[in-house]
Amino acid sequence: MCVVLFCNKAKQKRVFQALEQVCKRFPSVNFLKVEVEDYPYLVKTEGVTTIPTFKIYKNGSRVKEIPGNNHELLENSVKWYSSTT
Numbered sequence: 076m077c078v079v080l081f082c083n084k085a086k087q088k089r090v091f092q093a094l095e096q097v098c099k100r101f102p103s104v105n106f107l108k109v110e111v112e113d114y115p116y117l118v119k120t121e122g123v124t125t126i127p128t129f130k131i132y133k134n135g136s137r138v139k140e141i142p143g144n145n146h147e148l149l150e151n152s153v154k155w156y157s158s159t160t
Contacts, residue, residue, distance in 0.1 A: 076157055077105040078149075081118060082127040084110045090127045093146040101153050131156055 080094055091108075098106045111118045111126060121130065125142035129149050132138065139152050 076103075076153075077107060077132045078153060079107045079109055079130045079132065080127060081109045081111055081121070081123045081130070084112055087127050087144075090144050093144065093149065094129075096146075097150050097153055100150070101157055104153060104157055 078094075078097070080090065082090055094106060094108070098104075109117055111123070123130075127142075127144055129141040130137055130139070131141075131152055133156055138156055141148050141152060
């Protein structure tokens, strides 16, 4: 399972803090950060329209998209998808 954060380089400190907390609680999950300024083609390919956006992938498929900085939804979603097979 993998959680990808699409974000701006300098404007997302609270988002980084939320991601760091969830990362510590779920060490078996891979967490990645994509800075939209550096990877615009990836942002376009993934259809990201809101920054920040979290996307959760499991077994090669996107299973959840969380636009904005909803820490509680992110944590609940990671918990749910990391416990299901």
